[in-house]
Amino acid sequence: MGLFSFLKNKFVGKKEDKSVQTYEKGLTKSRKAFASKLDELSKRYSKVDSSYFEELEEILIESDVGVALSLKLCEELLDKSIKEKISEPKKINEALIDLMFVDYATSGDSIQNEISFNSKPTVLLVEGVNGVGKTTTIAKLAYRYKNKGKKVMLVAGDTFRAGAVEQLKIWASRLDVPIVYGSPNSDPASVAFDGAKKAKEEGVDLLIVDTAGRQQTKSNLMQELGKINRVLSKEIEGAPQETFLVIDGTTGQNGVLQAKAFKEVSPLTGIVVTKMDGTSKGGIILSIRTELGVPVRFMGLGEKMEDLEEFDLSKYLYGLLLGNEDEQA
Ligand SMILES: Nc1nc2c(ncn2[C@@H]2O[C@H](COP(=O)(O)OP(=O)(O)OP(=O)(O)O)[C@@H](O)[C@H]2O)c(=O)[nH]1
Ligand SMILES: [Mg+2]
Known part of the structure; x- marks a missing residue:
């Protein structure tokens, strides 16, 4: 058959x-x-x-x-x-x-889509260009794993955009999960450090680090991701265990270019394609995988915290x- x-x-x-x-x-x-x-x-x-x-x-x-x-x-x-x-x-x-x-x-x-909790805390770094849906995806993932009984903590690593910390704080209070944040314009790597330290002290299972949106062509901002990575791994062995790149499903092939650039700065363990509910270009998922070898782990299909689906190839093709x-x- x-x-x-x-x-x-x-x-x-x-x-x-x-x-x-x-x-x-x-x-x-x-x-x-x-x-x-x-x-x-x-x-x-x-x-x-x-x-x-x-x-x-x-x-x-x-x-x-x-x-x-x-x-x-x-x-x-x-x-x-x-x-x-x-x-x-x-x-x-x-x-x-x-x-x-x-x-x-x-x-x-x-392919294993769900995060595996092989180390405690497991750190997930979330990155991507501006406005693709990073912060919303973080809220969705926090909701998902909290419901699975995991102790989740958020880190507001976007210290750049005005209102970014507030946005994540709102999600944290709605989800009732702790959040670590710094003062405006503080160094995102130092906020990440504080988050990692606190996560260890408090026995957190999953620490999710938000980052500011950045264009893949801005090399200084891309280097900053490298620094966040180094700080996390210094504080927690093997961290970040997961690095997800968020791609807006409506941007089509440009998403593949973004992924290539981000992959150069830090190894990606997965991709989340968002806004799949608003695109006619669903084929992007196939091309990401074959061109980059990085699996699509989750798909965003709406703006609410429950609008996240684990990627399933057969359901997708169906x-x-x-x-x-x-x-x-
Ligand atoms: N329809 C739809 N909208 C989404 C989805 N994911 C995110 N959005 C919307 O996209 C907009 C941007 O989302 P954010 O989560 O703030 O994006 P971001 O990548 O954190 O943005 P920056 O931090 O500014 O770079 C918001 O209006 C979200 O509600 C999705 O899966 N479907
Ligand atoms: Mg954001």
Whole structure:
């Protein structure tokens, strides 16, 4: 059985699984842009030929799967269609889903999305360019792990933007978790140091460090991340155990460029793609993984603290490609 039928059997009509529905709903725009075009394409051709693959490639690129990956997928598909004598467009599109899956699953490190609490405290550093959703994601993660019984503490490492500390303080009080912060314009590395020290003293399980938004081209600000890293590792062995880069899902391929630059300053253990509810470019997730080898660990699908989903490849592909079965019916 191909993945297409597998996903269909597994998820279609599974209304009781709330997270399947979240994916379905959150990826509506992307699905409209991608699955509908794919469907329309397969209806126009009775047999696939070179122009079919050209059109397919364009659809993939428009959905932000990335040029390199789009080309690779189409080449693999063409190869498969010749070797296995597949000429029916619908079958090719099903094979595409298989390839997307395999490609994601085999690029880069093995995937474990949830934070593993192998050391105490476990430190999570959160970084990214301005306005991508870092602070909101931190609140969502704090909510998630607090609900799992973990002792969570926040560090307001954005000492740059006016109002940033206040924003995190509001989340901390809403979530009822402790927060460490410094005076305005203080050195973020020193606030991180205070946070690490306090987390050790208070037996915290998860210390989440917020950072100021920074453009990946500003080298002095990028160096500052290096300093925060060094301070954390000095105070807590192996810290930060996790470094998440937050990417705005609506920015498309620029997100991949951001990730490349951030990865150079500090190793990334995961990516969180936010605002997936507002983008038609859901393909970005596949291209991040294959171009960077860094897994997407979580997806932001709204502004509320519960609007965070652990990334699940099969649910994602289902939401991106198949979730419209009901809509069509
Ligand atoms: N629709 C939607 N909005 C989101 C999501 N995540 C964050 N936002 C919104 O994006 C805006 C910016 O979020 P912040 O969390 O402040 O972003 P930030 O990266 O911390 O911003 P800076 O600290 O200024 O760099 C806010 O209005 C959030 O509510 C998401 O998954 N979906
Ligand atoms: Mg922020």
